[in-house]
Amino acid sequence: MRKRIAVIGGGIAGLAAAVRLRDRLPAGAEITVYEQGDALGGKLRTGDLGGLAVERGAESFLNSGADGAESAAVSLARRLGLGDALVHPARQPAALAIGGRLTPIPAGTLVGVPGDLSTLDGVALPDAGADTDDGRPLLAPGADVAVGALVRSRYGAEVVDRLVDPMLGGVYAGRADQLSLRVTMPQLALAAETEHTLRDAVRAAQARSRRVPGQPVFAAVDGGMSRLVSAAASASGARINLGLPVRELTRTPAGWHLVLGPAPYPQTADVDAVVLAVPAKPAARLLAGAAPETAHEVADLTYASVALAGLALPPGTSLPELSGFLVPPGEGTLVKAATFFTRKWPHLDRPSGPVIVRASLGRAGEEERLQLDDAALLARAHRELSELAGVDLPAPAASWVQRWGGALPQYAPGHADRIVRARAALPPGLALAGAAFDGVGIPVCVASGERAADEVSKYLEEA
Template identity: 85%
Template sequence: MKSVRKRIAVIGGGIAGLAAAVRLRDRLPQGADITVYEQGGALGGKLRTGELGGLPVERGAESFLTSGADGGESAAVALARRLGLGDALVHPARQPAALSIGGRLTPIPAGTLVGVPADLSTLDGVALPDADSDADGGKPLLAPGEDVAVGTLVRSRYGAEVVDRLVDPMLGGVYAGRADQLSLRVTMPQLALAAETEHTLRDAVRSAQRASRRVPGQPVFAAVDGGMSRLVAAAAEASGARISLGLPVHSVCRTDKGWDLRIGAAPAPLTDHADAVILAVPATPAARLLGEVAPEAAEAVAALTYASVALVGLALPAGTELPGLSGFLVPPGEGTLVKAATFFTRKWPHLDRPDGPVIVRASLGRAGEEERLQLDDAALLGRAVRELGELAGVALPEPSASWIQRWGGALPQYAPGHADRVSAARADLPPGLALAGAAFDGVGIPVCVASGERAADEVVTFLEEA
């Protein structure tokens, strides 16, 4: 790499953009100028820690996977250690979760892959499968590289109830989407790969589970003691980046010397220069910024849609009795606005105190239900409390404190073919421009961290070869 000081612009201050900035700082020569542009008033994106009943309670993502696909630690755990937060990682209690079906809480069957069972005998009445449909047809379930909706594959093999009562609530808890619209290759990549060789869904699930290299006994999830905002702040500090808040980037233009960014209020925008750019923003702003420099990529990116959700946090009086669970999921067919609930202080023992509040966190809304969330905060809170009591089978006392966090257009809905569209978009990018984040590579903190780090590596390679 030439000794000339390099300037890199990271557009988007969520965890993908911050992970990219940290990786750039680690790999670029001392003195490299890294700027993170975040049009909002705070860094972190969907990572935001709030306060409830005197405790830190997440208003966004609450945890991350500890293991990667290769069996090693996930990109999120590795980043936390890089940032000096390895000793701050905490793990949930070993508490079961349930499904709320027909007014009853039923344990989630063990041994499923995101709700898709390998052994239909374990369903125990939760769903009535069509086992006869999963016959060996003499060929693999999917052609190499083929992508279908999760619901298309599972319905054809196990029947509607397995999708509606198991797969839909599991996917809904992560994506707020429906199995019949979500890409198998993005949401369950191990199953998609196994389906290219296996002839039955049962064998494909078993193959995917065997391929998982998770260390036995290792906790599946982790969080940061004190909240995810600690991870955000530590990443911003470690990156050494100049942080620009509250000023949107309106355009990115290629020049003979790199890239010009038009920033700030449209009547009197500022212009900044960069030698390379990483876009770590949602699909709509990414498509807008790509419009002039990579129109085909912009068109592919713009195809992604999003679901809106709301989170409700409740602080209940100390000693409030709740079912002996970490929480529950609700199938869409139950008709409730609440789609999931976490008994937060029971799930996270480092927050559970005998004389402290009992924290419950609920997620409301699914893809296509945006109009159902159009209630004022008081009405939405009342609806959540009522439905939570009915779904959990307990009479909830009046909360001593509460909050509502609305995430409009927050969760990507990956339609079949998403991965191919993203690959095509990246192939259309000019050198020195990289994409990162959930809009492209999937949800979850480890995925977003890894996406940001890959984008940074691409940019470093470009700068070294320039």
């Protein structure tokens, strides 16, 4: 009998799940992707700026994992025939904007947490005497703490405020004092279960990494991430339904019943299995009846809102010899990070072409600071970029603002355990995928979608 599977959510996690389902299930399986928005890809979106393809969301993904193998995103790109389109950033350093000057980011840190405090000159004054061996591991097995709590207790406030916070802020738009160590730095959390000092835990986590020296850390797709999205949708062979939200999800004796579309004109669909790849609150709403325990575990995840400003500056605009910079929250700026896009990505850098700068604005808890119209937000970004970079930037020839409201999950300590409980309470034939559950970053989301597809495929094979 032909199997029918619904993938709810058309971001990269949902699309990766659809591709894996197509690879694993019999040829006649019907896969349908439901996306309530008007486009696939979620936070992956490529736009035009000054005639160049510039990301309006995530700009790159990790090239490999800590085990040295290629990341799930690279593997997916190769599966989709985009292996030859993978490009890598130039070997340009990045900096921290501290006290009106740009200071190189110290080498050898783990998401900003140093294993050698002697490298922090000019960045932070650590409390080296606090990282003492108390005769026991930093963390009990499976325990979780906020990143900031651990690092402050061992290295002092400046290391958190000036180094760890901007590094985490660049990825999560969050603060170290609210983010889970086990979700954001799993290798360090594991090492902390055996090591007695933070220095030794960082060094142990770094030593376990099998990344190949000299191998690029990041990769992207020439032409933009939207190519990855389109290729995944095509390879999945799924029926794509845009602008059609799923409003109800009900367990039936034969599978799952979906209620779709606007309330006055509902549509329905019946399927054998479901991959749910949407943010936490819509997931909790859909699960309230079918899996109330799961809904309870995921409902409280909060999100940060951010905005991106893209500026196409005139050819020849002078910028510091950097790939970009991060800004500690204590500097008080709305800009939290900047990428000198055409310098970072040499395949876009042309002598007669525009100089592209992309700024990220806003952190968790700062949503009210983003309540400016686009023109005012661009003017603010332009002014702060000039001040932070120490360069009088010319007016852009073209620009855009991309707002991502409620885009980045804020993983509080204990998140990983909550998700374990959430998944354990799911009925058969229903799997969760995406950043709400497993972490941010394209490789993590791809792997999450593929695991969900594997769970559903196994269920269908055994049903």
